[in-house]
Amino acid sequence: GVPNFVADTMLLMTDGSVLVHDATASLLGGVNWYRLTPDSNGKYETAGATWTGPFPMANARQFWASGVLKDGRVFIIGGEKSTPGNTPLAEIFDPQTNSWSPLPKPSPQFDFIQGDACGCILSDGRVLLGAIFSNRTAIWNPADHTSNAWQEAGKAFNTLGSTTKQGVCDEETWSLLPDGTVLTVDISATPTAEKYDPATDTWIPADQAVPTLTRGLALQSLTNSTVSPPVTINIGEIGPAILLPDGRLFFIGATGHTALYTPPPSPALPGSWTAGPDLLADTTGTFNSPNGNIQTAIDAPAVLLPGGKVLFACGNTALQFGNQFWSTPTLIHSFDPATNAITKLASQPPSNGVDTWQARFLLLPTGQVLLTTEQSQTISILTDAAIIGTPKPAWKPVITSFTPIMALSHHYKLSGKLINGLSQACCYGDDSQMGTNYPLAKFTNKTTNAVSYFRTFDFSSFAVASPKTHDALVEIPSSAAPGDYTLQVVANGIASDPVSVQVVPLAPAIAVNLQDNLDFATVCMGTAWLTMEVFNVGGADLIINSVSRLSGSADFGVLHNPVTPLTIAPGDHVDFTITFNPATSGVTESAVIRIDSNDPVTSDFDVTAKGTGGTAKLETVIVDHGNFGDVCLGSFADIEITLNNRGTCPLSILHIAVAPVEFESPSVHSYPLLVAAGASLDIPIRFRPTTFGAKAGVVTVVSNDPTSPKIIHVSGNAPAPRLVTLIADSGSFGDVCLNAFSDQPLTLSNAGVCPLTVTNMTSSSAQFLTPSVNMFPFTIAPGSALEIPIRFQPTAHGAHSGIITIFSDDPRGNSAVTVSGQVPWGKLAVSGSTYFGEVDCGIAQKTVSICNVGDCALNVSSVAFSRKRRQFKLINNPFPAKLHPGSCLGVVIQYRASCDPECCELVIKSDDPHQPIKVLDVVAFTRCEKKCECRCEKRKSDCEERECDCDEEDGHEEHHS
Helix, strand or coil: CCCCCCEEEEEECCCCCEEEEECCCCCCCECCEEEEECCCCCCCCCCCCEEECCCCCCCCEECCEEEECCCCCEEEECCCEECCCCCCCEEEEECCCCEEEECCCCCCCCCCCCCCCEEEECCCCCEEEECCCCCCEEEECCCCCCHHHEEEECCCCCCCCCCCCCCCCCCCCEEECCCCCEEEECCCCCCCEEEEECCCCEEEECCCCCHHHHHCCCEEEEEECCCCCCEEEEEEECCCEEECCCCCEEEECCCCCEEEEECCCCCCCCCEEEECCCCCECCCCCCCECCECECECCCCEEEECCCCCEEEEEEEEEEECCCEEEEEEEEEEEEECCCCEEEECCCCCCCCCCCHHHEEEEECCCCCEEEEEHHHCEEEEECCHHHHCCCCHHHCCEEEECCCEEECCCEEEEEEECCCCCCCCEEECCCCCCCCCCCEEEEEECCCCCEEEECEECCCCCCCCCCCEEEEEEECCCCCCCEEEEEEEEECCEECCCEEEEEECCCCCEEEEEHHHHEEEEECCCCEEEEEEEEECCCCCEEEEEEEEEEECCCEEECCCCCCCEEECCCCEEEEEEEECCCCCCCEEEEEEEEEECCCCCCEEEEEEEEEECCCCEEEEEHHHHEEEECCCCCCEEEEEEEEECCCCCEEEEEEEEECCCEECCCCCCCCEEECCCCEEEEEEEECCCCCEEEEEEEEEEECCCCCCEEEEEEEEECCCCEEEEEHHHHEEEECCCCCCEEEEEEEEECCCCCEEEEEEEECCCCEECCCHHHCCEEECCCCEEEEEEEECCCCCEEEEEEEEEEECCCCCCEEEEEEEEECCCCEEEECCCEEEECCCCEEEEEEEEEECCCCCEEEEEEEECCCCCCEEEECCCCCEEECCCCEEEEEEEEECCCCCEEEEEEEEECCCCCCEEEEEEEEECCHHHHHHHHHHHHHHHHCCCCCCHHHHHHHHHHHC
């Protein structure tokens, strides 16, 4: 019953079956696939094992990137031998329907992934793929069904302009390491080791310490010495790599050299290399490899056996097809990490007479190994338990969680450690990937001992040698026989210790659909509700005994309707309402809701509800730290306070208070003011100073923010005006005469930044006059000045002073300006002589000028003789009189000759303070004989006939003297 086809690449399905490709006899790639299912004892080599197929692809292809995905499907990308050649096309196989369908792949931007592309499934289920003609790589996420499913890799998440990978991806072996990185040795002009770190999306060097070891793994070329002259033939191949149970990576080179890589403590570090043992000697000795006459592994498979040894193929180096070197025949060897030794198996497979590039290994869940050797059209199986070996107990998967009662046609979760195994286990040098790092579920019927592998899917991870707990789903087929079973998880041919389970035909089976996964997210106020749908997906009535909160926050609850207990028929469901009424804000709460039912598998079905009591979070923003700056009295300034709601719920502004009164809050018609989450509100605050000086205020915002109230400090300054006075000559008016005046401007300047108000001006002296009162008050703008006339109008002589007081709103007080002035008197000066000397006879006159040589008028009150003299007389006396500055008035003094000397005093009285009485001596004389003659003559003339009696006259005159 085995179909006649050319078997090459094999992949292990998650139900234990093997999917095998038909390469066709022409070796140009085929479309068909066949499926091998083990017999009822879980064996593959017996007649009870069955073949099904063919299952054709749309495109014929051979040598590609491939693997089993998280959901159990198989992907194929590229094809070196294909239609068309080096195709970029991709397909995907569904093992539940045995059908192939196109795999969407953006074209042409990702057509660089083509031909015999490199590939590796990462720990998280994404697929790393490499180009064959460049160093470009790509990531495909099978779980992403959007346009973002494909991204170019190695560019630090597109933050770099070019890839960080050094070598071309063609003919590389990619190996998944326990830290999640992928190691490769590329086949470049200068081979180098590098690894991809998914956490940083970068390729980093991995052979810095001993690059010669990694360079010795790649076979670049060989010389064909069978022709003359000899010809150098390009090879560019490398062998497989297997991750060992001790964490090291065993790399087999196409050169026949091997190396061991030890991963670093941190993915960002390169790791270290040591040399491994060389392959055994070439038995033909015809063509020496570049590093000695040893066998080579030019494209060859390897597999990790359950006992920890590595089974691999190599061969003698032979010239094929006239111009190609390959390793042939396929000789199977083993590498023992414990002894670091390579041994050729004593028993070789019956199908090994082919080149190693045509061989493929696949590790079965039994620990056995399938070998295809394409050209021989034969599949061999390794069953020797001594070669397969016994795994160490620490290598076994461990089941940590499972469902003890499982119903037909349902799936259940399995959890455990090491359920993906210690390694990818299977490797071919480059263009065929068939890793088995995922769990299989082996069910053994306790009554019949029949073995079944039930389909697993939805793997949480592909991580290898991981200490973490991972899980997968297992599906119980409807065709399974009910009964008691043992369950084992198998990874890489190593089975866990068994646990007992029961498979039942009809049973109630609870399934729950949670609205929003019972994540209430943020609840702002009041009660929120979410629906929990409880389904009966089993074959019998499901009785719900109760639905209640088991533990956690009491803010969660279950509505009383529907009332429990209740019955849910098969295929039916009932909705329950879960409530959340948070009593606290800003704290994420959770509670476990338990559904108690008669489900035999999960009698207590627990779900977790979570939510957060939302909060409003007030954040205030105010410019200049709330400083209003300078604001003058009588003016105001406004600043806006921005109230931001950085919370998740509406912010309710309950009140805004501002103190002191010089800071004013806006008029609000009614509170509260609502600010939506993420929104903001601008509130104007006014500064209207009533007194001078620096001011500090506080704005208090009361809200529903749990940290309320919010205090915002504000400040401002009411600068004072500054009166500066200026007057010439220090306020001196100089000399001003009576009945005159002088005006001087008094400059009032405002040196402040606010207007100055002058309310009054007074003078302490009546001699100094200020302007009329009707001009007050007046204002002087900042930086401006005003001239005010001050008048000195004296009413008395002498020095005068006064104080001009300016009353203003300058807080320093009233400003006083001292003024002064002088009122001078007139200054008496007399010119002319009062000395008559000798007067012979008759009358003589002298004119005396009385002058004012001062700056002001001189009042001469009288000019007279101190006593009456008959001989002296003032003629034309103009005084009293006022003499203006620089003026004079003349006084004529007349003298009548007399026998006796005469003298008298002329007295001048004035308001000259320095000489208010000035006395001038007036002197005149006449000889006696002359006087008598004169008098007689005169009398004759006056009296005509009278005689002159000189003696008598003289005696009379004397008497009057």
